[in-house]
Amino acid sequence: MKVLLIAAGLAVLACAPFAVSDYGLGLLIGAVTYVTLASGWALFSGPTRYVSLATVAFYGIGAYTVAVLNEALPYPLVLISAAAVGAAIALVVGLSTLRLAGIYFVIFTFGLAELVRQLITWFEVNVTGTLGRYIFLDLTARDIYWQMLALGAATIGLTAWINRSRLGLALRVVGDDEVVAAHSGINLARTKLIAFVLSATILTLAGAIASPRFVYVEPAIAFNPTISFLTVIMALLGGANRLWGPALGAVPLFLVFEWLSANFPDTYPIFLGLLFIAVVFALPDGILAGLEKLRRRGGEVRA
Amino acid sequence: MTKISRRAALRALRCGLMATATLSAGFASAEGETVKIGYAVARTGANATGAGITTIPNYELWVKTVNDAGGLTMPDGSKRKIEVIEYDNRSSNGDLVRSIERLASQDKVDLILPPWSTGANLAVAPLFAKYGYPQLAVTAVTDKAPDFVKRWDRSFWMLGGGHDYANGLVELLSAALEEGKINNKVAVVSVADGFGIDLIKAARPAFKEAGFELVYDETYPLGTSDFAAIMSEVQNSEADSFVAFSYPPGSFGMTKTAQSIGYNPKVFYISVGGAFPIYPGIANGKPDGVMAIGGVDADSSAIKDYFASHTDSVGNPPDSWASAITYASLEMLEQAVGRAGLDHEALSKELSTGTFDTVVGEVKLEDNQLRDLFWVGQWQDGAFRAVSPAGKQGASAAVIPKPEW
Numbered sequence: 001m002k003v004l005l006i007a008a009g010l011a012v013l014a015c016a017p018f019a020v021s022d023y024g025l026g027l028l029i030g031a032v033t034y035v036t037l038a039s040g041w042a043l044f045s046g047p048t049r050y051v052s053l054a055t056v057a058f059y060g061i062g063a064y065t066v067a068v069l070n071e072a073l074p075y076p077l078v079l080i081s082a083a084a085v086g087a088a089i090a091l092v093v094g095l096s097t098l099r100l101a102g103i104y105f106v107i108f109t110f111g112l113a114e115l116v117r118q119l120i121t122w123f124e125v126n127v128t129g130t131l132g133r134y135i136f137l138d139l140t141a142r143d144i145y146w147q148m149l150a151l152g153a154a155t156i157g158l159t160a161w162i163n164r165s166r167l168g169l170a171l172r173v174v175g176d177d178e179v180v181a182a183h184s185g186i187n188l189a190r191t192k193l194i195a196f197v198l199s200a201t202i203l204t205l206a207g208a209i210a211s212p213r214f215v216y217v218e219p220a221i222a223f224n225p226t227i228s229f230l231t232v233i234m235a236l237l238g239g240a241n242r243l244w245g246p247a248l249g250a251v252p253l254f255l256v257f258e259w260l261s262a263n264f265p266d267t268y269p270i271f272l273g274l275l276f277i278a279v280v281f282a283l284p285d286g287i288l289a290g291l292e293k294l295r296r297r298g299g300e301v302r303a
Numbered sequence: 304m305t306k307i308s309r310r311a312a313l314r315a316l317r318c319g320l321m322a323t324a325t326l327s328a329g330f331a332s333a334e335g336e337t338v339k340i341g342y343a344v345a346r347t348g349a350n351a352t353g354a355g356i357t358t359i360p361n362y363e364l365w366v367k368t369v370n371d372a373g374g375l376t377m378p379d380g381s382k383r384k385i386e387v388i389e390y391d392n393r394s395s396n397g398d399l400v401r402s403i404e405r406l407a408s409q410d411k412v413d414l415i416l417p418p419w420s421t422g423a424n425l426a427v428a429p430l431f432a433k434y435g436y437p438q439l440a441v442t443a444v445t446d447k448a449p450d451f452v453k454r455w456d457r458s459f460w461m462l463g464g465g466h467d468y469a470n471g472l473v474e475l476l477s478a479a480l481e482e483g484k485i486n487n488k489v490a491v492v493s494v495a496d497g498f499g500i501d502l503i504k505a506a507r508p509a510f511k512e513a514g515f516e517l518v519y520d521e522t523y524p525l526g527t528s529d530f531a532a533i534m535s536e537v538q539n540s541e542a543d544s545f546v547a548f549s550y551p552p553g554s555f556g557m558t559k560t561a562q563s564i565g566y567n568p569k570v571f572y573i574s575v576g577g578a579f580p581i582y583p584g585i586a587n588g589k590p591d592g593v594m595a596i597g598g599v600d601a602d603s604s605a606i607k608d609y610f611a612s613h614t615d616s617v618g619n620p621p622d623s624w625a626s627a628i629t630y631a632s633l634e635m636l637e638q639a640v641g642r643a644g645l646d647h648e649a650l651s652k653e654l655s656t657g658t659f660d661t662v663v664g665e666v667k668l669e670d671n672q673l674r675d676l677f678w679v680g681q682w683q684d685g686a687f688r689a690v691s692p693a694g695k696q697g698a699s700a701a702v703i704p705k706p707e708w
Binding site for chain 2: 023025118129134214217220266268
């Protein structure tokens with residue numbers, strides 16, 4: 001029954017481009033992109049509680065891979081290459097850093113985006129002698145939307161599957177207490193690494209799919225740190241360790257920011273900051289958990 | 304002290320509401336009369352500074368000027384006021400693309416003005432083409448403009464490419480070399496970003512061909528704030544000419560460092576930022592002789608009027624490079640609408656083939672590009688004057704060697 005409902009919802013979303021204006025389609029693309037990013041982020045960061053600010057590092061890598069390869073390879077191969085590059089980098093990064101915990105991990109991931117950006121800049125300046133690449137692919141906004149929708153659905157499906165698997169259980173134990181996890185025989189490094197690589201691959205693919213809309217890519221454009229922050233706050237707002245939490249946080253926030261940018265163009269960063277504070281203080285576990293708590297309290301009163 | 308009773312307050316409120324209602328009704332009935340113009344510019348984020356100096360003030364100044372004069376003149380002689388729809392693109396291309404879609408498909412504006420920066424203009428070019436709007440891309444420096452014109456035939460590129468600026472500078476310096484005013488050694492630094500790389504790539508062969516030797520040629524990362532090491536190496540390099548393909552922070556930092564270590568090359572050239580109105584302040588009131596990218600015909604009365612009205616409405620003078628071109632692009636649009644109306648095809652054709660009278664003089668595009676530009680300017684007696692190309696009307700003679708700081 002539940003599966004049918006989800007399939008029907010997906011079908012409606014897939015047909016939506018035929019019913020909305022171009023701007024409506026733009027909104028859909030934006031919303032689905034952030035749902036994918038937030039869900040992909042939460043795949044690793046939700047259960048393990050490792051707050052990662054490296055979203056844009058992988059997102060940018062995806063965009064850059066497309067920019068480099070879009071004229072050399074057919075499009076499906078470009079996407080596969082992007083996923084492979086993202087996974088490979090996540091593997092290296094994960095192996096070397098997942099021992100870090102807490103604030104050190106946060107700072108490292110933030111630095112990672114900057115590091116990747118500077119490396120690409122250095123490479124382009126000293127080796128290729130050009131900065132700024134063009135993506136001329138004949139993809140319509142609809143194509144991009146459908147790809148992103150498929151990726152988003154796959155992400156949520158994957159998360160649902162992981163949640164029920166041994167891996168999901170292991171991840172939750174790691175998130176609760178690493179020492180306990182290690183003592184119960186969970187291979188910490190492998191568990192964290194698998195989730196990190198899966199999550200990073202999704203983020204990379206999201207960047208790759210979104211990039212043809214920009215036409216022009218340079219490091220400053222591809223590695224815009226706001227994307228990392230938005231992803232985190234969206235996932236936290238909805239509830240990072242729930243299946244539908246990130247999606248539930250992403251859609252309303254995306255729409256609110258869209259409305260703000262039209263009506264309060266100068267003050268958007270202030271709202272972003274306030275929201276950050278509000279989410280952390282008022283809804284530390286996200287809206288879904290907050291609602292449940294409310295309901296439970298209501299139940300107690302009645303009882 | 305006036306005491307406001309509740310009744311009075313309510314009455315005032317009611318009056319206010321009625322007035323608002325009447326006003327909005329008035330607007331609604333006059334809606335057919337306005338021309339809706341939309342733009343999505345960077346109000347926040349990394350591009351906000353650039354857009355805030357070059358793009359937004361000119362858009363606002365132009366709209367105000369046109370509306371104060373009764374509105375845009377249509378081909379039939381009627382006047383229609385401009386109604387602006389503005390979005391913040393948050394310096395993110397994703398948001399920018401969506402905003403343009405919104406302007407085109409949701410708000411159905413009559414005209415769309417372009418955003419600031421090369422990347423942003425390229426990101427929206429396919430959309431302008433898809434919806435048929437003419438795109439007067441001013442703040443985009445690109446050598447690929449001819450290709451873009453082929454790809455998007457309603458795009459117009461008005462600020463030249465990296466090659467143009469590099470070649471303009473080399474031409475100027477080689478004239479000085481021939482006259483024996485400078486030696487053939489040049490020290491070059493460039494910022495490791497799209498703009499700096501484009502220019503240095505074009506400048507290296509051009510310098511070589513003109514018989515110059517690059518005795519110092521280094522790049523520095525975007526965000527560098529300490530130029531002491533670079534400048535002292537440059538000082539010891541025996542080069543008479545110092546050339547920096549830099550962004551504003553670098554341009555300003557190098558100027559201050561050169562002054563503090565007493566580095567006085569015969570040619571001191573910086574790039575973006577040198578033409579900013581705040582530059583003389585940065586240079587401690589001694590900008591004279593400094594060369595930079597851009598330049599205007601400082602003696603033309605149109606430019607003088609433009610600087611005055613910009614100072615009036617914005618509070619400070621415009622920069623002497625892309626600002627005047629931005630304003631000129633809007634004047635072109637205004638005149639093209641007056642001749643061809645708001646039909647996008649006719650309008651684009653008029654922009655492409657017509658001749659326009661603007662603050663930078665008479666403008667006629669070649670292959671949808673503005674080629675008749677100044678490449679190098681120099682501070683002379685407190686004004687930033689164009690010095691290259693030397694033959695172009697309105698160019699001043701370059702002062703070489705530069706007076707000491």
